[in-house]
Amino acid sequence: MSKHVVVIGAVALGPKAACRFKRLEPHSKVTLIDQCPRISYGGCGIPYFVSGEVNSVTELQSTPYHIIRDAEFFRTNKDVDVLTETRATRIDRAAKTVEILNVATGKTDTLHYDKLVLAMGSKANLPPFAGMDLKGITPATNLEEAEMLRDAAASGSVDKCVIVGAGFIGLEMAVAFADMWGIETTVIELQDQVLPGFLSKSMAQMALHDLEDKGVTVLLGESVKAFEGEDGTVTRVVTNKRTIEADLVVLSAGVSPNTALAREAGIDCDTRGAIIVNEFMQTNDPDIYSGGDCVTIPHLVTGKPGYFPLGSMANRQGRVIGTNLADGKATFPGAVGGWVVKLFEQSACGAGLTIESALKEGYDAISVHVEQFDRAHFFPEKALMSLELVVDKPTRRVLGIQGMSELGDALTARINAVVPLLKAHATVDEVSNLEVVYSPPFASAMDIVNAVANVTENVLEGRNHMVSPSQFATLWANRDAEDIFFIDTRLAPNAVPYVEKYPDAWHSIPNEEIRNRIAEIPAGKSVVVVCNTGLRSYEAMLLLNELGVKDVKSAAGGMVAQKKLGSGI
Amino acid sequence: MSKHVVVIGAVALGPKAACRFKRLEPHSKVTLIDQCPRISYGGCGIPYFVSGEVNSVTELQSTPYHIIRDAEFFRTNKDVDVLTETRATRIDRAAKTVEILNVATGKTDTLHYDKLVLAMGSKANLPPFAGMDLKGITPATNLEEAEMLRDAAASGSVDKCVIVGAGFIGLEMAVAFADMWGIETTVIELQDQVLPGFLSKSMAQMALHDLEDKGVTVLLGESVKAFEGEDGTVTRVVTNKRTIEADLVVLSAGVSPNTALAREAGIDCDTRGAIIVNEFMQTNDPDIYSGGDCVTIPHLVTGKPGYFPLGSMANRQGRVIGTNLADGKATFPGAVGGWVVKLFEQSACGAGLTIESALKEGYDAISVHVEQFDRAHFFPEKALMSLELVVDKPTRRVLGIQGMSELGDALTARINAVVPLLKAHATVDEVSNLEVVYSPPFASAMDIVNAVANVTENVLEGRNHMVSPSQFATLWANRDAEDIFFIDTRLAPNAVPYVEKYPDAWHSIPNEEIRNRIAEIPAGKSVVVVCNTGLRSYEAMLLLNELGVKDVKSAAGGMVAQKKLGSGI
Structure with missing residues (x-):
């Protein structure tokens, strides 16, 4: 039976x-409506358009073979009617109508x-800072904003850019401005790390180092209080700690569902x-x-409601909806929250929970960090x-995995491999044996993804006692206060520069000499052993334990x- | 309780x-014995040592931080006793002893x-060709053979190399000789494709094109009959079809388990x-x-016994054995047969069954080939x-996936993601919704790994009728005999060179013009539609079906x- 489907939102x-x-x-018949003039674009590509890596905004709107997906394209190629610059103003579920307003002409109409x-997407969170109406302050969520940012960068008039929020878009925009345009870029983040919720403290510190190494200033644990300007244009950002000069401000403090229209129509929403x-x-209204x-x-992973504002989710769910509109029975079971982001030299990638989010969720979780070459070391x-694996201690269930590497594709190859295991509530032992090509x-x-699980097993079974990279950095920084004996267990030539x-504080005892030099280790002291990546120091720890030195911890990732x-040791 | 573990084989x-x-x-106590002088090396790295990408054979024997894993290393760092140049000649299971022979000194001994x-690995299949004893003919399975090959290539005395067998090692060696040393290289393969059993006809043709494009001669469906030489050194390879000059011959016709010792001791083996x-x-002898x-x-995938001679399997299984020797209960459930190989420009990767092997196994299987950019097209x-997905029609179960790409890491990211689904006997619908970062x-x-499943769903549901890339090439090559109307559905500028x-035989009717130009399609003829990658031609097929042209097939991968x-169209 022929029907009329109305789709609100055409990105x-x-x-x-x-x-x-x-x-x-x-x-x-399908009618697709959108309040913007341009539709069907890759919004996730905005940072790469702003950076200049994507030449023209039309590339974000085009098919792989350079045909622009405009209203005419949908009409001709898809037999889909498109109403652009058309806002849905009200849904009448009883009458099964949508009231629409042409934002260009002011004309209204009603569609049955x-x-x-409902595909209205999300909107940028815009905190109520003073001065938000100044020119030069914008989110980066649609093509108009993208063009404004690119034009500003390309014009040469922007010397200093401030980015509010160190989430994915914030960091991608920081890279775009600092790397490609050489603009002095500052990122302000309320929380005490970049990519909060997505990376552990150690991994976030690695991401931070990559950003800082390329000249981006990142202000953590700092909150914007107000924007100030001259002649109606932003010139300064005032935080709780300082005032920063700025010619341009990008607001990337997360997104929220754009669902006022749905809520007004009585569609069930969460808090x-x-x-x-x-x-x-399907919503609570089956139509x-x-x-x-x-x-x-x-x-x-948690079984709780999740929120995953990602273009890939939208595409896969869009197909499920398309099938079900045609009386199919396609399902979308949920997600474990996989993500990946390219920084400067490093890319970060993950899925499931971080150690911090797992603990917050109430899991009795541990995480293990390893460093290893991503292919044969020769x-x-x-x-x-x-790689960092997060595991629930009592059940050995894998709760999450995160990683960082220069070779991003190789990193996604490991994270993607673990995603189905997270979904299946697999144990760490299944990651130990995980088949990767x-x-x-x-x-x-013995691939790194297997290795991180092997090390985790050893930790769970009490054979390996580790300190995370950020814990090691902190212990070392506070070494005058801590009563710790640090041993570099690498071959002497590697350790010598540190001993000098x-x-x-830095003691060189290679694994090969531990048996003979055990007397050099002061009794009763905590020992921390470190090597290049954590492999030798694990064996050193086992040997020390065997020789009666019990309080030994190995520095994860060495x-x-x-x-x-960038701990500067 | 302390015990003595003897390990036969130290690679x-x-x-x-x-x-x-x-x-x-x-x-x-552990005693590790091996009949060779050098142990614990990355045998899979031999082609990269022969090519020169790995400088020295000791790199294959070293830890990531350049410590050579020799007998002394194992004694000092691992407290493992190593007997090199020591062959196990007999196992007495009743007495729990191994008789050993020092191949250098001729001394024998017995170890309790x-x-x-049993870690004797595999041995190269050496078919009984005449002339096998000539110099210059060798497998490439151990370091001694690797050094001989590298020295021969580096000496400049090798102009023509023949490789027998187009499996993984054969192709890796072909790349090593042709790419890095510029040696005229010929690969002889008994079967009618490269990587038989691992790639479909279409994918194998792509691999072949990559090899031929770089000057490697590949002779398919051809069998070696004899080697001929002069002064005791090989000079010619005689096949069932021709005689080929050769200064060097690499035998890479597969490997077989090296288990004579075990069979003689009554350890159960398969055929x-x-x-x-x-x-x-554990073998039939629990010790x-x-x-x-x-x-x-x-x-x-099949539930049948499999054979997976891969270094990664050996490493993961070695850990399981190590755990169980210490009274652990680690398990290794099996494998779906993931693999990856780097050719010249292209890398190939896969897991599970190919369409041909699935049909041979009795599955009512189909496979679907797609081409898509591996990241955002902009x-x-x-x-x-x-990518090619192999699916069982009645159950919709995914049986295998294979792929080919210039960016190999990105390819492994997709194959690795599907491996756990193959193991879980997941359906194609789960690949449609598969979460990839x-x-x-x-x-x-909408990632290619989701797309290949989406297209497969459409094929299973009878909406999409396809010809595979190799089928299209064949239909086109035989176009004078076939009663087919070929339509290029791309925009006219793409089609014009082919029409000229x-x-x-080549007809240009872009999707946008099909409704108006339907009369140009002769009634009663089979129609094959083709575009760049298969997306537009699918829509063209749907439209033609809607307009009453029923016998339409879309060219997979366009x-x-x-x-x-390299079909030359």
Whole structure:
């Protein structure tokens, strides 16, 4: 039976649902409406347009073969009617109508629907700072804002840029401004780390080091109080700690579901304002579907409602909705929250919970950090990858994994491999045996993803006692107060520069000499052993334990992790 | 309780099991024996040593921090006794002894064991060709052979190299000789494709094109009959079709378990000679463990016994054995057969069954090939990835996935993501919704791994009718005999060069013009539609179906796949 489907919102999920439905039911009618003039674009590409890596904004709107996905394209190629510059102002669920307003002409109209799709996406969080109305302050969520930012950067008139929020978009924008345009860039983050909620303290410190190393100033634990300007344009950002000069301010303090229209129509939402949908992406009104940045879906690690505003979610959910509009029974079970972000030299990637979020969720969790080459160590092109695995102690269940590497694709190869295990509530032992494709140019014979699980098993079973990279850095920084005996267990030539630099505190006892030099270790002191990556120091710890030195901890990730942290040791 | 563990074989699994066990039971004794002088090396790295990418053979024997893993290293650092140049000649299970022979001195001895590990690995298949005893003919399985090959290549005395067998090692060696040393290289393969059993016809054709494009001659469906030489050195290879000049011959016709010793001791083996082990990697003698290239383990897709001679398997299984030697209960459930190989421009990767092997196994299987950019199409650095998904029609179960791409790490990121789903006997719908990490520098919003499943769903549901890339190439090549109407559905400028080249056979009707130009399609003819990658031609097919043209097939992977095949269209 032919029907009329109305889709509100035409960026990612809306067009996907519309086109999938039309392919299944070519004789039905779809009307896609959007309040902006331009539709169906890759919003996640905005930082790469601002940076200049993407030449023109139309590339974000185009198919892979350079056809612009405008209203005409949808009409001709997809037989989908598109109303741009058209805002949905009210949904009447009883009458099954949507009231619309043409924002250019002011004309109103009413559309009848058989099925409705809510794809309004999200909107940038805009905290109520004083001076928010000054020119030069903008989020980076749509093409108009993207063009403003690119034009400003390209004009040469921006010397100093301030970015509010060190989440994904904030950091991508920082890279865009600092790397590609050489603009003095400052990121202000309320929390005490970058990518809060997505990286552990150690990993966040590594990300921070990568940013700072390329000249980005990152102010953590600092909150914006007001913006100040001259002649109506921003010139300063006032925080709780200082005043910073700024020609341009990007607001990237997260996004919230853009669902006022739905709430007013009595669609069930959670406290965040995200629309509640079932596994068919159906709202409490069975004729109304929603997905993408509008909705909450199950977090498959915690089992609780999750919020995953990602273009990939929108696309996959859009297809599910398109199928179900055509009376299909496609489902979307939820997500474990996989993500990846390219910084300067490093990329960061993860899925599931960090150690901090796992503890906050009430898990009796531990996390283990390893550093290892991402392919056979004898292969010439390679990078040292960092991986951190988060595991629930009592059940041995894997709760999350995060990583950092110069070779981002290789990192995604490990995180993607673990995603299905997170979803399946697999144990650490399954990650130990996880099959990942192997040959020397792509992986190690004992790959890092297996290795991080092996080390975690050893920790769970009480054989390996570790301090995380950030804990090691802190212990070392506070070494005058801490009663710790530090041993560098590498071969002497590696340790010598450190012994020379810290003659009283850094002790060189290579693994090979521990048996003979055990008397050098003062009785009753806590011992911390460190090597290049943590492999030798683990064996040193076992040997020390065997020789009666019981209070020994091994520095996870060794000196490689310290270098990535920028701990300055 | 302290025990004595004897490990026969000290390349990959043996040292791993020995060291893991010693870490768990430092007071027990381990004796590691190997008939070669050098031990604990990365045998998979041999092609990269022969190519020169790895400078020295000691790098294959070293830890990541350049310490050579020789007998002294194991004694000092691992407290493991090592007997090199020592061959195990007989196992007496009743007496729990191993008779050993020092191959250098001829001295014999007997070792008592409490637990025994069989880690003899595999040996190269050496078919009984005439002339096998000529100099210059060698497998590439150990360091001595590797050095001979590298020295020969580096000496400049080798102009022509023949490689027998187009499996992983054969192709890696072909790349080593042709790419790095500029040696005229010919690969002879008995079967009618490269990487038989690992790639479909289309994918194998792509791999072949990559090899041929770089000057490697590949002779398929051809068998070696004899080697001929002068002065005791090989000069010619005689096949069933021709005689080829050769200064050097590499034998890479697969490997077989090196288990004569075990069979003589009454250890249960399969018909291939692979030792049968339980999930604890225990043989029929509970005091004897085995793993790696010696054993058969379950193929987790077919449920049948599988054989996976890979260094990664050996390492993971070695750890399991080490744990169980110390009275642990670690298990190794089997494998889905993931693999990856770097060719010239392209890398190939896969897991599970190919379409051909699935059909041979009795599955009512189909496979679907897609071409798509491996990251956001607007991102500057990207590659067109090929993926092929193999699915069981009645159950919708995913049986395998294979791929090809210039950016190998990005390819492994997709194959690794599907491996756990193969193991879990997941359906194609789960691959449609598979969560892979996303941001524009790493993936598409609708990623290729989701897309290949979406297309497969459409094929299973009878909405999409496809011809594979190799089928399209064949249909086109036989176009005079086939009664097919070919339509290029791209925008006219893309199609024009083909219409000019093939004025009678290549028809340009862009999607946008199909409704108006439907009369140009002759009634009753089979129609094949083609575009760049298969996206537009799918929509063209749907539209043609809607307009009453029923016998339409879409060319999977479009012209991109044809280019990768080197079909010359």
